[in-house]
Amino acid sequence: MPHIDLPEEYPGIRSLFVYQPETAAPLCHxxxxxxxxxxxxxxxGERELIASYVSNLNxxxxxxxxxxxxxxxxxxxxxxxxxxxxxxxxxxPISDKLRALLKIAAKVQTGGKNVLSExxxxxxxEGATDIEIHDTVLIAAAFCMYNRYVDGLATWxxxxxxxxxxxxxxxxxxxxxxxxxxxxxxxxxxxx
Amino acid sequence: xxHIELNNDLPGIRGLMAYRPETEAPLxxxxxxxxxxxxxxxxxGERELIGAYVSYLNDCFFCQNVHGAMAGHYLGCNVDEIDRIKQxxxxxxxxxxxxxxxSIAASVQKGGKNVTSEQIExxxxNGATDVEIHDTVLIAAAFCMFNRYVDGLATWxxxxxxxxxxxxxxxxxxGYQSSVYK
Numbered sequence: 001m002p003h004i005d006l007p008e009e010y011p012g013i014r015s016l017f018v019y020q021p022e023t024a025a026p027l028c029h030x031x032x033x034x035x036x037x038x039x040x041x042x043x044x045g046e047r048e049l050i051a052s053y054v055s056n057l058n059x060x061x062x063x064x065x066x067x068x069x070x071x072x073x074x075x076x077x078x079x080x081x082x083x084x085x086x087x088x089x090x091x092x093p094i095s096d097k098l099r100a101l102l103k104i105a106a107k108v109q110t111g112g113k114n115v116l117s118e119x120x121x122x123x124x125x126e127g128a129t130d131i132e133i134h135d136t137v138l139i140a141a142a143f144c145m146y147n148r149y150v151d152g153l154a155t156w157x158x159x160x161x162x163x164x165x166x167x168x169x170x171x172x173x174x175x176x177x178x179x180x181x182x183x184x185x186x187x188x189x190x191x192x
Numbered sequence: 193x194x195h196i197e198l199n200n201d202l203p204g205i206r207g208l209m210a211y212r213p214e215t216e217a218p219l220x221x222x223x224x225x226x227x228x229x230x231x232x233x234x235x236x237g238e239r240e241l242i243g244a245y246v247s248y249l250n251d252c253f254f255c256q257n258v259h260g261a262m263a264g265h266y267l268g269c270n271v272d273e274i275d276r277i278k279q280x281x282x283x284x285x286x287x288x289x290x291x292x293x294x295s296i297a298a299s300v301q302k303g304g305k306n307v308t309s310e311q312i313e314x315x316x317x318n319g320a321t322d323v324e325i326h327d328t329v330l331i332a333a334a335f336c337m338f339n340r341y342v343d344g345l346a347t348w349x350x351x352x353x354x355x356x357x358x359x360x361x362x363x364x365x366x367g368y369q370s371s372v373y374k
Contacts, residue, residue, distance in 0.1 A: 003307065003309065003312045003325065004312075004322040004325050004326055005322050016326075019326065020323075020326060020330075022225055022229075022231075023222065023225055023226065023330060025221070026218040026219075026221035026222040026225065027218075027222065029217070029218035029221065030215065030218035030219065030222070033214050033215055033217075033218060034215065037214070058303065058304075059303075059305070060304065104344075107344070108340050108344045111250065111251075111340065111343070112250075112252065112339060112340040112341070112342065112343025112344035112345075113251070113343045113344075115195065115343075115344045115345075115346070117195065117346075120195045120196075130196035130197055131196075131212070133195065133196050133345075134196055134208070134211065134212060134345065135212075135215075137340070137341060137344040137345050138208075138212075138215060138341055140340070140344070141336075141337040141338075141339075141340035141341040141344060142337050144333075144336045144337055144340055145333040145334050145336055145337035146333075147304060147333075148300050148303065148304040148329070148332070148333035148336055149304070149329060149330055149333040150304065151303070151304025151305050151307075152296075152299070152300045152304035152305075152307045152329040152332070152333060153304075153307075153325075153326065153329050154307070
């Protein structure tokens with residue numbers, strides 16, 4: 001049961017967005033810029049993989065399932081690839097640049113000071129640009145916020161893979177602009 | 193030296209915000225609503241204190257000094273008193289509601305699942321509302337982002353703590369949405 005009186009028909013961060021629209025606006029805006037808006041070089045799928053990977057390190061079920069599903073739909077509907085990245089980025093079939101960026105993200109998850117010059121050098125030697133390194137650090141840091149927000153208030157996080165998959169497909173298509181975050185899916189979830 | 197070339201000499205998060213205006217906008221919007229918006233039953237000083245305390249727990253020099261100075265400015269405390277609260281808030285001169293909220297913030301800093309029902313009950317018994325608990329959790333979570341952003345890219349920070357104290361009154365007047373270029 002959530003720690004505070006959240007609208008009970010909405011899961012995860014959605015219940016917090018409905019509860020407090022004032023903070024939902026900048027939180028959705030940040031996700032939109034970091035994950036969905038056009039980026040000079042990183043694809044939306046690559047950025048969603050970073051979000052999903054960090055959420056898994058933080059053991060946040062709702063965010064991991066949501067962003068894994070979005071990543072899947074951004075990356076040719078290949079959920080096994082997403083699961084492989086979460087379990088072991090070292091052996092996953094991704095670029096060496098993304099592997100180096102995921103390593104930086106993992107360091108950020110344990111604390112900002114853990115990112116070392118060597119980690120940055122490795123990423124650069126694999127072709128990462130400054131803006132890719134910047135966005136990787138901020139995506140990882142932002143998910144250290146979203147995950148704590150979702151778990152710190154003990155939101156409802158359903159076990160329903162079909163729900164996350166459907167939400168992921170919609171979010172991959174529409175992004176995070178508050179106007180596009182309608183709640184028909186959660187209404188369906190309630191009925192199911 | 194920062195891990196990336198920021199093309200400016202602004203300290204801490206301000207250098208990052210000038211580097212990437214697209215993410216600056218929602219980050220400052222979030223800080224403004226959480227810490228400075230007056231439609232809130234927690235005072236600006238109480239909310240800044242939560243930010244300073246979490247930044248202290250995350251060992252982020254820039255953020256704990258900026259927000260410690262802001263808390264001191266609003267609460268009428270000097271830097272030594274703010275330091276004492278950060279080091280041991282339980283024995284500080286704070287009301288029991290604020291102590292209960294700082295305890296929740298400390299749990300969030302470790303990880304969201306560390307917040308217990310007992311901590312929430314204790315905050316409620318000391319008069320905390322649901323919105324105050326919500327805002328405490330989100331402020332603590334947000335500083336787990338801001339601190340990682342500032343330290344994860346190895347930004348520079350002025351070592352002289354008076355720098356932060358001197359800037360606090362101006363920031364209190366101008367707010368966070370003008371924080372990049374001034």
